[in-house]
Every structure is written in structure tokens, then in C-alpha cells.
Amino acid sequence: MTTQLERSVEAVASGVTVEVQHEVEQFLYREVQLLDDWRYRDWFDLMADDLRYRAPIRKNRLRRQRLEDEVAERGIEMPLFDDDKESLNVRIMQRETGKFWAEDPPSRTRHLISNVRISLPTESDGDEYEVRSNFIVYRNRLETEVDLWAGERFDLLRRDRAGFKIARRTVLLDQNVVLAKNLSVFF
Amino acid sequence: MAVDMNDLATKVDWERGEISADIFIDEEVYRLELDRLFGRAWLFLAHDSMIPKPGDFLNTYMGGDPVLVARQRDGGVKAYLNACRHRGMKVCRAEDGNTKHFMCTYHGWTYDIAGNLVNVPNENDAYHGELDKAEFGLKQVAQIDTYKGLIFATFDPDAPPLLEYLGDSVYYIDAWVDHVPGGVEVLPGVVKWTIHGNWKIAAEQFAGDGYHVNVTHMSSLAQISNTELYTGPSPPGFQFSSRLGHGYSGIYNQPSRFEDGAADYRTERMQTAIDRLGPERANTVGNFTVFPNLSGLPGQSNLRVWHPKGPNAFQIWSWTLVDKDAPDEVKRAQMLSSALTEGAAGTVEVDDGENWDLMGQLLQDGHQTRLLKWNYKMGLGHETDDHDKLPGRINDMYFGEGPQRAFYRRWLEFMTSEKWPHCDDFDDDWSKKVNR
Numbered sequence: 333m334t335t336q337l338e339r340s341v342e343a344v345a346s347g348v349t350v351e352v353q354h355e356v357e358q359f360l361y362r363e364v365q366l367l368d369d370w371r372y373r374d375w376f377d378l379m380a381d382d383l384r385y386r387a388p389i390r391k392n393r394l395r396r397q398r399l400e401d402e403v404a405e406r407g408i409e410m411p412l413f414d415d416d417k418e419s420l421n422v423r424i425m426q427r428e429t430g431k432f433w434a435e436d437p438p439s440r441t442r443h444l445i446s447n448v449r450i451s452l453p454t455e456s457d458g459d460e461y462e463v464r465s466n467f468i469v470y471r472n473r474l475e476t477e478v479d480l481w482a483g484e485r486f487d488l489l490r491r492d493r494a495g496f497k498i499a500r501r502t503v504l505l506d507q508n509v510v511l512a513k514n515l516s517v518f519f
Numbered sequence: 520m521a522v523d524m525n526d527l528a529t530k531v532d533w534e535r536g537e538i539s540a541d542i543f544i545d546e547e548v549y550r551l552e553l554d555r556l557f558g559r560a561w562l563f564l565a566h567d568s569m570i571p572k573p574g575d576f577l578n579t580y581m582g583g584d585p586v587l588v589a590r591q592r593d594g595g596v597k598a599y600l601n602a603c604r605h606r607g608m609k610v611c612r613a614e615d616g617n618t619k620h621f622m623c624t625y626h627g628w629t630y631d632i633a634g635n636l637v638n639v640p641n642e643n644d645a646y647h648g649e650l651d652k653a654e655f656g657l658k659q660v661a662q663i664d665t666y667k668g669l670i671f672a673t674f675d676p677d678a679p680p681l682l683e684y685l686g687d688s689v690y691y692i693d694a695w696v697d698h699v700p701g702g703v704e705v706l707p708g709v710v711k712w713t714i715h716g717n718w719k720i721a722a723e724q725f726a727g728d729g730y731h732v733n734v735t736h737m738s739s740l741a742q743i744s745n746t747e748l749y750t751g752p753s754p755p756g757f758q759f760s761s762r763l764g765h766g767y768s769g770i771y772n773q774p775s776r777f778e779d780g781a782a783d784y785r786t787e788r789m790q791t792a793i794d795r796l797g798p799e800r801a802n803t804v805g806n807f808t809v810f811p812n813l814s815g816l817p818g819q820s821n822l823r824v825w826h827p828k829g830p831n832a833f834q835i836w837s838w839t840l841v842d843k844d845a846p847d848e849v850k851r852a853q854m855l856s857s858a859l860t861e862g863a864a865g866t867v868e869v870d871d872g873e874n875w876d877l878m879g880q881l882l883q884d885g886h887q888t889r890l891l892k893w894n895y896k897m898g899l900g901h902e903t904d905d906h907d908k909l910p911g912r913i914n915d916m917y918f919g920e921g922p923q924r925a926f927y928r929r930w931l932e933f934m935t936s937e938k939w940p941h942c943d944d945f946d947d948d949w950s951k952k953v954n955r
Contacts, residue, residue, distance in 0.1 A: 389709070389710060392612065392614040393615070394618070397613070397616045397617070407707070409706065409854070410707065410854060411708065411854075412710060412858075412862060412863060412864050413859075413864040414858045415858075419859050422866060429738040431738040432870070433735065433738070433870050433873055434869040434872065434873040474877075477876075508614070509713060510712035512713060513713065513714050513873065513876040514712070514863055514864070514869035514873065515864035515869070516864075516869040
């Protein structure tokens with residue numbers, strides 16, 4: 333079985349149209365704007381019912397024992413987060429309580445999305461795209477707190493009438509020890 | 520300028536429940552902690568299940584020092600400083616793995632998994648065959664031992680045996696390592712993150728601070744779980760303070776905070792645990808600290824170490840502990856539940872990070888903030904050393920600060936003692952009063 337990583341590399345030459353490239357990029361830009369505008373419920377509404385939103389832990393391993401593909405799951409392993417739509421909704425509800433002190437006052441975030449690479453999943457009937465993109469998320473909080481996170485997102489986008497739904501997102505955060513007091517932002 | 524011992528005792532007035540904020544930020548106090556506390560105390564390294572096979576190793580820290588922990592061919596465990604004996608370079612940069620030896624990538628000195636120096640480049644010409652390799656193995660910890668799968672070590676050859684160090688806390692430790700016949704294991708994956716604050720804030724909170732839950736975690740626990748327990752008066756439970764500095768706080772009759780898909784298993788397991796341990800400690804959820812920096816959330820599968828990284832920084836290394844013989848769907852449910860609530864992104868834990876980090880900022884920049892004496896008076900004078908069932912000093916409710924006072928009492932003894940601080944007044948016969 334080929335991994336998601338390998339499929340994506342193969343698919344670079346697979347003929348995704350300029351129009352699709354444009355549509356997907358515009359979707360990703362609008363999506364992160366919702367996060368930066370603190371419109372978390374609207375962002376949540378972009379998720380498909382079968383959503384999986386996950387961030388594996390990044391490992392420091394010897395080259396000969398390192399994981400070729402840190403996106404893939406290997407058994408039951410602790411992630412940084414691993415949500416379905418129901419548990420992601422819990423996170424959104426937490427923000428709506430008015431008692432979520434870690435985000436009150438809210439953090440200022442800026443999500444920069446780039447390097448958007450699109451491929452068609454082999455088993456797809458044409459309405460799904462595998463999309464890899466790179467991100468930098470800048471967080472500035474209260475007076476002087478700054479966090480800067482870089483990484484990559486592996487998305488499965490599914491076309492629907494209004495545009496796309498996010499059916500899967502795996503976030504590769506480029507940190508082993510998370511260099512922040514918390515991850516109270518979305519990626 | 521050395522730390523003045525009388526001054527330190529004034530700052531840590533555990534008897535009156537007043538602790539000076541200065542001990543959470545002072546550089547000299549921190550350096551003394553590395554020497555007298557982390558250089559002496561039994562520190563948690565790993566659980567057996569993290570390094571099951573010969574050659575399995577992991578990197579961790581004892582205080583500020585990097586330590587390699589490795590499974591030996593005979594099944595034993597060794598731990599030694601991850602620092603080459605030639606120039607002190609790190610001999611292994613991987614966080615875990617399996618190996619036959621560690622080669623320092625500076626000059627090539629190579630050690631086997633027992634820490635013995637086995638190869639030195641140019642030994643015969645440059646060293647003229649005169650280097651005594653047996654003298655230059657990696658620096659071993661002074662003592663290493665396990666308690667029911669929990670591996671601890673100390674740098675101090677004069678430290679008492681591990682079981683004596685853990686003392687009456689083993690009665691409560693058993694509630695989360697020995698509640699089922701098959702024992703526990705740690706899921707792969709360590710969630711590691713960084714707080715700009717002092718490690719003691721986190722350690723004392725896990726020892727005894729149930730009081731913060733209603734307020735700090737108002738948006739998560741109170742929303743997700745049984746709201747009556749997390750918004751009203753002190754929930755029915757208890758607090759244990761050990762004379763040896765350990766603490767445990769438990770809420771009764773609350774097998775799990777969350778519907779996590781493992782409810783049937785939990786119900787069944789609870790009965791097994793009660794049969795094995797009795798209801799007093801089995802039927803609880805809560806929080807604990809094994810002095811000084813091992814903590815966890817029994818009932819929520821969580822175990823963690825607070826690694827100090829300076830007076831105003833620490834890392835949290837957090838694991839998920841599951842019953843070894845539990846079905847995979849139960850382990851997966853516990854993984855998902857832990858990921859949702861604990862860890863850097865956990866809905867509960869993100870609010871702890873906000874507290875601890877801001878407290879650190881106030882002390883970093885301030886002067887008046889450092890002069891404050893913080894209030895640790897909750898429950899003072901309302902504890903008993905003679906509970907009819909439970910060993911240790913017991914507060915008969917979940918809210919209180921007895922475990923914190925016990926933590927700082929012991930901390931002060933470590934900090935002000937020239938030698939290992941033996942507790943002459945500790946009751947070694949504590950186990951006689953409990954039904955084991």
C-alpha cells in the first residue's frame with residue numbers, strides 16, 4: 333500500500349487543472365481567515381461529518397530508525413490532538429462558554445498558507461482532493477507573548493455545493509517539544 | 520551569593536501556610552535545587568513498558584541533566600548521564616530507539632548499552648595503549664530500582680531504598696498501577712511542551728490543588744462532565760499528605776469524567792479494583808505528586824514529569840497509562856479522551872498553561888511580586904494523622920492545601936540539609952493500619 337506521502341508525490345504530474353488549483357487555494361485562504369477573525373463556529377461548519385483532525389507527535393529518532401512518513405498512524409499512539417467532529421465541537425463550545433480563560437482575551441493569530449499541492453486520490457470518483465499545504469501560524473497574546481509555528485497540513489477536501497468540506501486534516505507541526513504554554517489555537 | 524538557610528526557612532513557613540514567591544524565581548535557589556533536591560531524590564525515569572526489549576533505550580532528564588535509560592540483555596535497567604567522558608558531548612540525540620551502542624559523534628568514543636566504554640579511536644597510537652577504559656564508562660546513577668513497573672533512580676548513594684523513599688504513598692500508587700491483575704502500560708508517544716514558570720507550581724497543584732478546578736477549568740470540566748461535581752461545594756473525597764512530601768487528592772464515586780466509549784470496561788474494572796484494593800482508594804479519580812516531580816491523574820490515565828529548565832521554565836512530559844490487558848478499543852478510547860483533555864492542546868490543560876506561564880511572567884519582571892507571601896492556609900488544622908482507614912495525614916475532603924504544605928516542608932528539608940534528610944518522625948509502620 334502506498335502512503336499518503338508517496339501518492340502525493342506521484343500525483344504532482346497527474347493533471348490537476350489551474351482552475352481547481354485556484355479554487356482550492358481560495359478555499360484555504362478563506363478557511364484560515366475564519367480562524368484569524370475568531371469565527372470558530374463558521375470554521376467548524378466547513379468540516380465534513382466524518383472529519384478526522386489530527387496532529388501526530390514529531391519524533392527525534394536515529395536516521396536508521398526514523399519514520400519515513402510521520403503522517404501515517406501506527407497503532408494506538410498519543411497525538412497532540414485527534415478529533416472527530418464531535419470532539420472538535422467540544423473545543424468550539426469551550427470557546428463559546430465565555431469562561432475559556434486561555435483565550436480570553438483572545439489570542440491574535442495570523443495563518444499563512446503556501447505551497448499548495450493537489451492530487452486526486454486513487455479511489456476518488458472526482459469530488460475529492462488530497463491537498464498538502466505549508467503553514468506558518470503566528471500567535472501574539474496579551475502584551476508580549478509570541479508563538480511561531482511552522483508545519484504542513486495534509487487535507488482531504490470534498491467538493492460540495494457551497495465549495496469544499498474538510499474531511500480529513502493531519503497537521504505536521506515542526507516541533508518535537510511544543511515551544512508554547514499551550515496549543516489553544518487551531519491549525 | 521549563596522542561599523541563606525535561615526532566610527530560606529523564613530520564606531517557606533509551611534506551618535503557617537505562608538510561602539514566599541521568591542523561591543519560584545530565584546536563580547540561587549534553583550541551582551541549589553539541582554544539587555540538593557534533584558541530586559538526591561529518587562526521580563521517575565520511565566515505565567517498564569516503554570523499553571521492553573534488550574537494547575531499547577530512551578532519553579530523559581534527572582533535574583537539569585540528560586540521562587539515558589536502557590534495557591539490558593539480562594532484563595535489568597541501567598541509567599547513566601548522556602554525556603561523553605571525553606568532552607561531555609551528548610552521546611545519543613535520539614529520544615528513543617534500540618541500539619547496541621552509543622557512539623559520541625565528536626571524537627568517536629563508543630559505549631555499550633550498559634554504559635561501558637568499549638571503543639576509543641586511536642587507542643593504541645594516540646593514547647599509547649595506556650587508557651584505562653574501565654574507568655571511563657558513562658556516569659551511572661547511584662541507585663536504580665523499580666516499583667511495580669515504575670523505574671526510578673537517584674544520583675545519591677546515601678539515599679534510602681526506593682520503597683522507603685516512597686513510604687506511605689505506595690498505598691495510593693497501587694491504586695493506579697496495581698488495580699488490575701495484568702498491570703498497566705504506557706501508550707507510545709510523549710506529549711512534551713514548555714511552560715515559562717517554575718516547576719514547583721505544577722507539582723504542588725497536582726499534589727493537592729483540587730480547588731482550582733471549578734474556576735480554572737470552568738470552560739472544560741464543568742461543560743463536559745458532571746456539572747454538579749465541578750461547580751458546587753468541595754466534592755466528597757479526601758486528601759493525603761505524606762510526611763515524605765508526596766500528595767494525593769481523590770474524589771469518590773466518579774469513575775470517569777468523560778463518556779469515552781469504555782464505560783462498560785470501566786465499570787467492570789472498578790469492581791476488580793475494589794476487590795483488590797478496597798473502596799477507599801480504588802473508587803476515586805484525582806491527582807497526585809510523588810515528591811518531587813512525578814505527577815498524574817489516576818482515573819484519567821495520565822502520568823507526567825515536570826522537568827525543570829531553569830528557575831522560570833519547565834517542560835511537561837505527559838504519558839497515557841492504560842491497563843495492559845484492556846481491549847484495544849478501550850485503549851483507543853482512553854487515548855482519544857486523554858488527547859481531548861490533557862496535553863498541550865487538551866481542553867483542560869490549556870488553561871493550566873495560561874495560569875502557570877503568567878505567574879512566571881509576573882515574577883520575572885517584578886520586584887514587589889517576588890516579595891509577596893502566598894497563602895497556603897486552606898484546611899490548616901483540620902487534618903488528622905490518625906485516620907481509621909487511610910495512611911498519612913488526611914484531610915476529609917477534596918479541597919485543601921495540606922499536600923502542598925507537606926510538599927514544601929519536605930522541600931525545605933532537602934534544601935537546608937547537608938546530608939540526606941532522613942525523617943526521624945516518619946511512621947514506618949503505616950502499613951499495619953490498612954487492610955492490604
